[in-house]
Amino acid sequence: MSEIREEALVEPLEKFLGYQLRRVSAASMAHLANALSAQNLSPTLGTVLLMIEANPGATQARIGRALAMQRANIAPLIARLEHDGLIARKVSDGRSFGLACTPKGEALGQSVRRTMADHEAELYSALTQNEQEQLLDLLIKMRRSVTAAS
Amino acid sequence: MSEIREEALVEPLEKFLGYQLRRVSAASMAHLANALSAQNLSPTLGTVLLMIEANPGATQARIGRALAMQRANIAPLIARLEHDGLIARKVSDGRSFGLACTPKGEALGQSVRRTMADHEAELYSALTQNEQEQLLDLLIKMRRSVTAAS
DNA sequence: CAAGAATGCTATGAATAATAGCAATAAACC
DNA sequence: GGTTTATTGCTATTATTCATAGCATTCTTG
Numbered sequence: 001m002s003e004i005r006e007e008a009l010v011e012p013l014e015k016f017l018g019y020q021l022r023r024v025s026a027a028s029m030a031h032l033a034n035a036l037s038a039q040n041l042s043p044t045l046g047t048v049l050l051m052i053e054a055n056p057g058a059t060q061a062r063i064g065r066a067l068a069m070q071r072a073n074i075a076p077l078i079a080r081l082e083h084d085g086l087i088a089r090k091v092s093d094g095r096s097f098g099l100a101c102t103p104k105g106e107a108l109g110q111s112v113r114r115t116m117a118d119h120e121a122e123l124y125s126a127l128t129q130n131e132q133e134q135l136l137d138l139l140i141k142m143r144r145s146v147t148a149a150s
Numbered sequence: 151m152s153e154i155r156e157e158a159l160v161e162p163l164e165k166f167l168g169y170q171l172r173r174v175s176a177a178s179m180a181h182l183a184n185a186l187s188a189q190n191l192s193p194t195l196g197t198v199l200l201m202i203e204a205n206p207g208a209t210q211a212r213i214g215r216a217l218a219m220q221r222a223n224i225a226p227l228i229a230r231l232e233h234d235g236l237i238a239r240k241v242s243d244g245r246s247f248g249l250a251c252t253p254k255g256e257a258l259g260q261s262v263r264r265t266m267a268d269h270e271a272e273l274y275s276a277l278t279q280n281e282q283e284q285l286l287d288l289l290i291k292m293r294r295s296v297t298a299a300s
Numbered sequence: 301c302a303a304g305a306a307t308g309c310t311a312t313g314a315a316t317a318a319t320a321g322c323a324a325t326a327a328a329c330c
Numbered sequence: 331g332g333t334t335t336a337t338t339g340c341t342a343t344t345a346t347t348c349a350t351a352g353c354a355t356t357c358t359t360g
Contacts, residue, residue, distance in 0.1 A: 020289035033315090068176070
């Protein structure tokens, strides 16, 4: 009946917001990555896909800025989405392209949105509706100040 | 006077807790990494160092479990801390060692704690004291449920 | 004593992100 | 108009973090 339980260690960073944020975020990311693996997408790829879907015609530099990603890092992701036939590029500038989802990309986007919604519902059900809204508001407030500081 | 401002993109994941969590956590990690670079430590190394300092005698497997790190991933970190003279290993088992900070490690730990406290104070000053406590409580509650689910 | 579990570790690969630099193009300036 | 500056997409490279598989040693347990 009584299992052997390891005595818990002291957590010196317990009161640090950054530490708790990191721990929860890491767990959430792992959970989401697992959920999205069925669609053969990483969390980042899924996010970029949805971002393009919601902003047809945007260039990859703009998408990257909105997601706080460097141009150098988003390039291979765009190439991958295009290679998979999920997005298409239309010349907009002599140097840039307007991105948009293909029908295949929109279909997958729909599925990704469902997966993410399920993931959220499952993971965040430990919090009440009220707490979820509180947490969301606090995070958004944090992001505004953090983004402004950069 | 009026700068050219790029029209903001639609953020389809705006209401997703996991998304906002990731964005804030990423910004916080980058900020902390920058702050800790002066001590020649990554956030992970700093965290492990403080964890060992707070739990002298613990084995690296135990430290790893408490931080949700695989044995395979913590091994090189421990080797690095030992190589730098920050921690020492004392045989505890035929197969494991009890870890503890050296005086040099404790001195650095003190400095790391200060750096982290400063980092937190600077980054999270956008929230009131009350909001910071709310956020901390919500995150801890999330962590309990997430850990239980794993 | 034998079987299974735990520990430390290596090797390897995936995912994410940072920096530097390049060629082409656009925009701004004189 | 022509020069300078900025932007864009991209490659190459590196660092960090984390996951999996496997191995030898050593404990623990039946």
